[in-house]
Amino acid sequence: MYGDKKGLATTRAMSRSIVRQSKFRHVFGQAVKAEQGYDDIRVSKVTWDSSFCAVNPKFLAVIVESSGGGAFLVLPVAKTGRVDKNYPLVIGHSGPVLDIDWCPHDDNVLASGSEDCTAMVWQIPDNSLTRPISEPVVVLEGHSKRVGIVLWHPTARNILLTAGSDNLIIIWNVGTGEPLVSLDDHPDLIYSISWNRNGSLFCTTCKDRRLRVCDPRKREVVAERLAPHEGIRPMRAIFTKDGNIFTTGFTRMSQRELGLWDPTNFEDPIALLELDTSNGVLLPYYDPDANMVYLCGKGDSSVRYFEITEEPPYVHYLNTFSSKEPQRGMGFMPKRGVDVTKCEIARLFKLLDKKCEPITMTVPRKSDLFQDDLYPDTAGPEPAMEPDEWLEGRDEDPILVSLRDGYVPPKSRELRVSKKNLLDSRPTTRRSMSTCDTNSLPPQLLERLLEELQNLKATVVSQEKRICELENKLSQYTNGTA
Template sequence: MSRSIVRQSKFRHVFGQAGKAEQCYDDIRVSKVTWDSSFCAVNPKFLAVIVEASGGGAFLVLPLSKVGRLDKNHPLVIGHSGPVLDIDWCPHNDNILASCSEDCTAMVWQIPDHTPTRPMSEPIVVLEGHSKRVGIVSWHPTARNILLSAGSDNLIIIWNVGTGEPLIIMEDHPDLIYNVSWNRNGSLFCTTCKDRRLRVCDPRKREVVAERLAPHEGIRPMRAIFTREGNIFTTGFTRMSQRELGLWDPVNEVTNGDSSIRYFEITDEPPYVHYVSTFSSKEPQRGMGFMPKRGVDVSKCEIARLYKLHERKCEPIMMTVPRKSDLFQDDLYPDTAGPDPAIEPEDWLEGRDEDPILVSLRDGYTPPKSRELKVAKKNVLDSRATPQRSLSSCDGTNLPLWSM
């Protein structure tokens, strides 16, 4: 009699649990802008949500501990003159957040540890360089003060927010950019685009170094992220509009499989992407924020925490691995990226790469107190040359292609 073999995995029994009513954030007017964004960003200190606002764009920032019903007079961040489309917390300073908007700008904000008594309207720096709405902001994972923005003008601009200047401008995308993801050390980033191409870009060379047409055959938008090992994980749709995922090796091989709202484990053994479990919910999400690994509760064997946006509230979802022992579980918590940058912006721009500076979670993680981000804007009469725009071709000629 044959017996099926169960793959051994420490995540085999992982399960998700929605927060109780008293752990949720209620009466939040989540933005109804028809833009494909998460509308939510979270770190070990704060929860930020893009909200409805009259006369411009706004987002809400709450300390994680401020659960329950939102005070209708709670001050908002209101500096943008158009709807806010994306927000992203700085990985190296829990009090710094970037935002972007239909007003064609990106802004960087210093969020105080205390709750302000009035709306915040003065960003640290305003980044102006796009000619159309800006839909994506993404901090560099290891370099201090490096921020990427992408707009409907199909430009990607990389900024030094410490000086407010654009460092690199890339024009390699002929259509709307859906998403951008840095690799682990920030030497490359991948993008998905309305032209149905998946691209890998080297920003310092100002060129696309690899690309693939239609990783998923469906015409609906796809998303891509770099994994820790340097592969690219994508989500998209089949021709029949069924959800599909893919794990891509830019050098060697490709593996595909269909998916739903499920947990997967990515390993080095075929078929590389392994289904683990499913978390079901009655209500679809309006957006989702993901807590950095350093912000999870190790005492409860929590390996991830998601913040799910509904129409009028935000609900935390904790993913835990059951363990009988109260001791620290080393196998669940390898050292993870900490809050300190590994490299200065000038060094990164000159070609140096560094992996993230890791911290141990053995004693948990306590967010440091607020650190001020100082901006020293360059003189407009500075003789430094204007950043070069990318001259690489968009048609894929002479570019390396991934093999099937």
């Protein structure tokens, strides 16, 4: 409690020390009404510093308590209120699920990592689940210890990164189920990983207290910094859109701290700010469109948010959203899922012990018109390149979409996995006849099938006509005898 008060005093002092012009100075956070939340969710009690929650414009996924293995709950975002205790779960893992992540290029595809040493990729149907899902689209087996991080590539289709307690990072092509790149440069447990904007590099934080920047296609560490935060407790790091790295960690005196770094010159930080004294690891959620970062501490009852700019002091404290109950985890909605008609610039999904509470962040405006300055074009669902192109060295920024008319999620697309090894006996999901590829049929067979279909259609039409004539005659006969 003392730490929270001290932190608030520090951040208020930071805000008073400089007055500047910014459209985000008055961002207003508000929890939704009780009936717009999600109740009766048994949130996982696993001691792992992940967010336990992932959200996109279609679905909310939450890692939950489960007997005899690992499970997570997937709800349509619109399905608010009390969750039926018998609501079907996704239950394929044999050990507790530690991390989940929605694919940025397909709102129906989700990846999960587990203590059972595997990562799995799932296809979620568009509507509410009617039965438990136990068959993933693909199982990714390559780690010898638990898989604690799963992270999709921001611009390339079907590229997934996994990191395990074996200190190994593997990058997969989930379309073939094959590993593309393995990196074993980390001597200890990996705490966090973040891709840069075009997916050419990623940064990591590790238990050995080093911040690293890795080039996965060269399979090497291109930059590193020992102890960006001097404390021994876990750090987090994320790439910003301009290529800098934002970090959270602890000082030697166990005060929570945030930093901003230029990876081309790791000697001195761009900014380094002490926040408060608390044990909870600060999970950063970054909005590249607004260049804002939201800090959610595990066990905290508040969310602090900051704006990153090119002017000193570079990281500007904006405000704090506070509520009564501490959070177990947090989900962050992509910009495609916010309500532009209400000037909502972010939506966080706060996990409590038995429920999930959405928090909306809005910029008050008097006009009802679309606010161009709040909503620049944002990353859309179309991938910018294929896995092979990325592996060969191509880099592309995300393909952007406008939010002027709101965003409508596309319909579900089937994720197909084509194993290159024909002897692989792993069971695959069954496909209906409607999904068969007609282009693979010989032309003569296709013509014969079409001809038979036309003949069958003609027979049905003639039989229908004959039945109608017989019915008319029968009605005439019965009327005459009556």
